[in-house]
Amino acid sequence: MRALQGHGRYLRVLATQRAQPSGYSLGDVRAYGPGPASKVPESGTAPSAATPAAAAPLTVGVKRETAFQLVSSAENSTLNWRGEFDYIEDLGDGRGYTAGIVGFCSGTGDMLDLVTDYTRRKPANALARYLTALRTxxxxxxxxxxxxxxxxxxxxxxxxxxxxxxxxxxRDRMYFTPAVRLATADGLRALGQFAYYDAAVMHGVNGLRAIRSRAVQARKTPSQGGDEIAYLGAFLDARDTEMRREAAHSDTTRVDTAQRVFLRGSNLDLVAPLTWHVYGDRYSIKR
Structure with a gap:
């Protein structure tokens, strides 16, 4: 170990000798010092110990499945989202029928879009005759x-x-992909990407963007140089405010006893095991 004088934000590693014929290998690098003179930012209070695999974005493998299970716990009261293709009811929330794996609604356009696409793929289907009514x-x-x-x-x-x-x-076209793309541009890891996705499912992508705009007024995104935990706290505050504006969605537990639980634990990579509550029910993902 060599003591160095100086300060900076980044540490550059210069590799000068191959560890194996295929290339270089870096297992661990640590930098120690007396600590910053100024206040440690929020994210610095609990550094992530996630492995590279655990730190994967929400679009990868098990993380993607975790996102769908988390949304299903709030939308369908189950982790088995694949069992909810046939779900349909009117929740009395002013959106008409709510149905399917993410709550497509007859009153918000996404159900119409879905059935239109289904009919394009398979013209002779049980829902095609209702396209005119869905437009109405x-x-x-x-x-x-x-x-x-x-x-x-x-x-x-x-x-x-x-x-x-x-x-x-x-689901992917209307909600998951645009939400994750926006979160990635903002410099957010898996938890933030999920928070954006969940907001898009409930409020639409335009609603997500409006919530984000209010959050940015309070805190900078990581891409803007802000602290990730502080920004996500502001985003969830703005999300709560938006939910309370609608009587049918004023129960904010899907945010407060799920997403905030992960945030308080600094689990920005959504590393399992995960335990949370939604609308009084307890859920967990072990791995």
Whole structure:
């Protein structure tokens, strides 16, 4: 170990000898010093010990599955999101029918988009006859033209692998991919990427962007030079505020007893095991 004089933000490692024919190998590097003269930022209070695999983005393998399970615990009260293709009911929240793996709604356009895409893939399907009605009720809580047969038709279609694939693609296209892309641009790790995705599912991507804009007014994103934990705290505060504006979504436990729990533990990489509560129910992911 060699003592050096100086200060800086980054440490550069110069590799001068190959450890193996295929290239260099770096197992561990640590820098020690007397500590900063100024206050340690929030994220510095609990450095992440995640391995490179555990620090993977939300789009990779088990992290992606974790995101879908977390959303399903709030949307469908189960971790088994694959068992929710046939879910459908009117929650009385002004959005008409809510259905499927992320709560596609007849009143918010995403259900119409989904059924349109399903019909493009398979014209002769149980839901195609309701496309005109879905266009009519879009933007309202009306069931006009959907009752009495739409619920049964949705459940019948849910057994079709083509419809199941259409639901998954719609989830990714409308919510998961744009939310993770925005979070990645903001310099957020898996927890922040999930927080954006969950907000997009409930509020739409435009709603997510509005929540983010309010958060940025309070704290800088990591890409702007801000602290990640501090910024995510501001984002979740803004999310809570937005949820309380709607009586049907004023229960903020999916944020406060789930996402904030991970944030308080500085689990920015969403490393399992994870334990959280949503609407009074306890959930856990062991690995």
């Amino acid at each position: 009720v879009d933007g309202s809580d009306s069931h006009r033209g959907l009752d009495p047969g739409f619920v049964a038709a949705w459940r019948a279609a849910a057994a079709d692998p083509v419809f199941q694939k259409a639901q998954q693609d719609a």
